[in-house]
Amino acid sequence: MDVVEALQRQATACEDLGSPMYAELLRLLVDDYEVGGASAELLSEYEGRSFGDAIGLRLLAAVHGLVLSGAAPELAAFYPSVGGTWDPVLGWEAFEQVLRSRLGEVRSLLTQPPQTNEVGRSAALYGGLLQLVAAVPLPVRVYEIGASGGLNLRADRYRYVADGRSYGLADSPVVFDPAWSGQVPSVDLRIAERVGCDIAPVDPLTPDGALTLTSYVWPDMPDRLARLRGALEVARQVPADVRREDAVSFLRGLELSPGHVTVVWHSIMWQYLRRVDRSAIEARLTELGAQATESSPLAHLSLEPHRVLTHEHGSDGYVYRVDLQVWPGGTRRVLGAAAPHGQDLQWHVN
Template structure:
């Protein structure tokens, strides 16, 4: 994918996902690439980066990081995440001047993958975990996550959720409230999951106990989506009180090491990370998941729960489906529970109970 296409494609996606600021900024960056401006110079060497690597988001996150650090005040006045107001013409001029004056500072983050650790995706995770609790009431949960970033979604049971119909679930005093979390018959009557262990993994884990880690996660949240920043701040506060372990490891290494434990249900979870694995690793992870499933028993069940761009049928388009796979099977082994926004809420629950 060429640079112009990468920028315009992401601009269009940002527009669809409610960020007019990034839609404006990335479209103008594409124009600047065509004109041979400073954007082209900053992105030189990345012309052949694959589309799923998120080059445009890496560029935007690197600029946002400089704003959050306080080292780009001339740009900061246009960024809502630090109290500014986006103005398309003046804002782009300020960003373009930054790219021209400090190309090396911006390039510093272009070789790392985006690390959003989007807390809103916990709405989907909790919907799935409630279904697991309905299937195996009283059985403690071991939660294992692939592509965890900073591990914040491993704390999903410590967040509070408000459904579109006004119903709420989760700890009443939680500093994270996910509004408009669910539509449909999410099984909120199931026992609240008893998560007895949490293990995260990532090829480039973020340590949310450090200032650098918190800055990294904040930089990849789109500046004009203030509600997402509020959720992130609340989740970081919970993580400070209840730290989670995120190991540096490939997805394949994690599943190869994973073993089921009697008296617990092991839940392997991931969200919007599958695209970053090459096909060889995807196939190997899938094969190991099937092996774990074959070893599951009623006393040590295994669950694969994921939110990824998925085709429900070979003829369907990709949508962000929450998919539940269970072993030993109860009802349908593979179930499409509902569709989600890429950043999380709402989860539109569609599944009928097995």
């Protein structure tokens, strides 16, 4: 995919998901790139990369990080995340100036893997976990691939409000209201282990780690920023083990545990994996599933995009499904669907 197409697609996604600022900024980047401006000097080497490389998000996060750290005060006046107001003319001039004046620094930041540890996806993972434990009432071991900072590993420590009921931790600083539509059971959920892996994990307990995670939140989306800041507070209270390891190696070292249900979960990370790695992960889950028993079951829970044909337009689109597969037996269920950041979550009637 060429850079212009990647930026245009990302602009559409930002617009659809509620960030008019980033949608506008990405379209201004397209114009700048096409005339050989500052962005061309930064991004031309990314021609031919896959959309999953998220080059647009990497660039925006790199600059947002400079704003959040106080290193780009001339741009801060236009970023709502630090109290500014976006202006497409003056804001773009300041953004372009940052690209030119900090070219080497921004280029270096572009090499880092995307770290979109979106807390909103916890609602899908937690709600799926409740449905699993209703059927398999055992303590849970959660193993997350592509865990980033491990914020979703603390999903049970957030509060979810739906249909007049409250789930999770009542006094949590992270609140989803409304969390979802549809029914989920209220069960006694106990997480015995919280372990994740990432090729470039972020430590949310450090100032640099918190800055990195915040930089990937879109500046004009205050609800997402509030959830992230609450999740960083929870992370300081609830330990989770996130290892620097690729997903295939991580799962090859995973074993089942008697008296526990072992859950492998992930959210919006499948696109970042090579096809060969996806196949290896699926093979390892099948292998572990063959070893599963009623006293040591295995579950695979995910929130990932699936391509569908939209009949209205005769073109491909995506549905972001919450899927659950449980062994022994390997039974698969589609539990529901949500938007990419976890909002508009709708559970299916079973």
